[in-house]
Amino acid sequence: MREVQGQVVVIGAGIAGLAAAHRLLERGARVTVLEASGRVGGKLLPGEVAGARVDLGAESMLARRPEAVALAREVGLADRLQPPATATASLWTRGALRPFPKGHVMGVPGTASALAGVLSEEGLARIERDAELPRTEVGDDVAVGEYVAERLGREVVDRLLEPMLGGVYAGDAYRISMRSAVPQLFQVARTHTSLTEGVRELQARAAAARQTGPVFMGIRGGIGTLPLAVADAVRARGGEILTRTPVTELRRTPDGGWQVGSGVRAWRADAVVVAAPAPVAARLLRAETPGAAAELDAVEYASMALVTLAYRRDGAALPEGSGFLVPPVDGRTIKASTFASQKWGWIADENPDLVVLRTSVGRYGETEILRRDDTELVEISRHDLKAATGLDATPVATRVTRWDDGLPQYPVGHHARVARIREHVARLPGLAVCGAPYDGVGIPACIASAYAAVDRIHGDPRGVEELTAHPVQSLHGGAGE
Numbered sequence: 001m002r003e004v005q006g007q008v009v010v011i012g013a014g015i016a017g018l019a020a021a022h023r024l025l026e027r028g029a030r031v032t033v034l035e036a037s038g039r040v041g042g043k044l045l046p047g048e049v050a051g052a053r054v055d056l057g058a059e060s061m062l063a064r065r066p067e068a069v070a071l072a073r074e075v076g077l078a079d080r081l082q083p084p085a086t087a088t089a090s091l092w093t094r095g096a097l098r099p100f101p102k103g104h105v106m107g108v109p110g111t112a113s114a115l116a117g118v119l120s121e122e123g124l125a126r127i128e129r130d131a132e133l134p135r136t137e138v139g140d141d142v143a144v145g146e147y148v149a150e151r152l153g154r155e156v157v158d159r160l161l162e163p164m165l166g167g168v169y170a171g172d173a174y175r176i177s178m179r180s181a182v183p184q185l186f187q188v189a190r191t192h193t194s195l196t197e198g199v200r201e202l203q204a205r206a207a208a209a210r211q212t213g214p215v216f217m218g219i220r221g222g223i224g225t226l227p228l229a230v231a232d233a234v235r236a237r238g239g240e241i242l243t244r245t246p247v248t249e250l251r252r253t254p255d256g257g258w259q260v261g262s263g264v265r266a267w268r269a270d271a272v273v274v275a276a277p278a279p280v281a282a283r284l285l286r287a288e289t290p291g292a293a294a295e296l297d298a299v300e301y302a303s304m305a306l307v308t309l310a311y312r313r314d315g316a317a318l319p320e321g322s323g324f325l326v327p328p329v330d331g332r333t334i335k336a337s338t339f340a341s342q343k344w345g346w347i348a349d350e351n352p353d354l355v356v357l358r359t360s361v362g363r364y365g366e367t368e369i370l371r372r373d374d375t376e377l378v379e380i381s382r383h384d385l386k387a388a389t390g391l392d393a394t395p396v397a398t399r400v401t402r403w404d405d406g407l408p409q410y411p412v413g414h415h416a417r418v419a420r421i422r423e424h425v426a427r428l429p430g431l432a433v434c435g436a437p438y439d440g441v442g443i444p445a446c447i448a449s450a451y452a453a454v455d456r457i458h459g460d461p462r463g464v465e466e467l468t469a470h471p472v473q474s475l476h477g478g479a480g481e
Helices: 015-026 067-074 122-131 144-152 152-171 183-191 193-207 225-236 276-284 290-297 345-349 374-389 414-426 443-457 463-471
Strands: 009-013 030-034 046-049 050-057 089-093 097-099 216-219 240-242 249-252 259-264 265-270 271-274 303-314 324-327 336-338 354-360 397-408 431-433
Touching: 009 015, 009 259, 009 265, 015 030, 015 067, 015 271, 015 443, 030 265, 046 303, 046 397, 050 345, 050 354, 067 216, 067 225, 067 443, 089 152, 122 152, 122 193, 144 152, 144 183, 144 193, 152 336, 183 193, 216 259, 225 240, 249 276, 259 271, 271 276, 271 443, 290 354, 290 414, 303 374, 336 374, 336 443, 354 374, 374 397, 397 431, 414 431, 414 463, 431 443, 443 463
Parallel strands: 009 030, 009 271, 030 240, 089 324, 271 431
Antiparallel strands: 046 050, 089 097, 249 259, 259 265, 303 354, 303 397, 324 336, 336 354
16 A cells, blocks of 8 residues: 555545545545635535524435444534434325335335335236346346336336435436446346345345344434534644635646645645546546546536425424425425424424424426526425425525535446546546545445545555445435435
8 A cells, every 4th residue: 555644635625525634634644625615514514594403405314334423423423413303204196195105125115015005006016017027137237217117117116216316316217327326226136037026135134134223313403514523623633624715727746746726826735635526526637637527527417406494383283204205207396395393303302492394396407496586496395385284384484505516417327437437547646536426425425435535545446446346325314305
């Protein structure tokens, strides 16, 4: 391994960049983090509505992977970790809120009976045909919606898979890569003729493993407090974080190091970690590795908006549970709603007189809805909430948070694109990339990607090899985003 104990510049202060900086400092490097915006945290954003602390970005993290929860503990948040108070979600479909089915893997059932009450009789009968169908070859990759529709029928995709994947990627199930987005199902598809049989095997394996503890975890005060705590830990170790410092140039120096430029200032670095969105990474890498830049230019993004609403508790009765998901096929505008005060005990404890909830709008290719102003998005959300739950009260406060180009898309062949990017980047010693465009959009995936990038600039490829062989699946956290 090649020790990098000199100066390392990390470009981007989202959770991936901050995790990379934290790991680099542990290994003895001097670190400077450069962030174009005026704050750290990326898609993790704490905020408030009606005086209540809330998340205005991601609201939970997968706890069955170790990276995110472990990092939270390392930076002093152990006593603030909290699982959801309830993980019982609903599906708003065919005119009613229906209990979200159990006995499925990302919406794909092991038996037809698991989806009774959600699918039509024809849809349930179509699932039964899976056992009789010949094998479906998936090759190197396949769209998850395409494969599941061929095995189980479109109704499973349209009413279960689409709302699940829509909450994770804001994407289209008929475009999303099964290999990258749902690797468990991809392995089943490669080894089993029957999809439902393979899902039942996955379920049996999970039951035998007897995993205990919550699947997801939150943080009192919001997931958005995690990057703030990591940033504090980076500074406490001597790292420097500069916001409002957009990087304009990344160049190799004659001695094999790097020069990072931002306006009138430049930094000399022994290594660089690029933890920026794909378009920014493409621009920075174009001069030194045009092949990687071309691949990054091809990464598409989806935009979305979150509408957070606060109500007086005495006038805002909600159904039980953490919220609901909405299949696009039902023609509604919102795609999900999280009953934040019911899902997160700390919100209810801190705000006993308020009910806080949020809705989300916007999927890949849906541009018209996001052109509407904040007032319209609030009214649309209130209209759909009334239709779904009967909630007709006037909120005491609302807040709209827009995430333009917030979620990278993982189409068929995504894994091969990422491999090509890393192959180009690996030809330049002291350079690595990480973040949501590569190994998963969830918080543990971004942190794992950051750690693999740190390993890479130290000459150790094992972290990247592990991520390539075993992608970090970004699961859906019940109801919400």
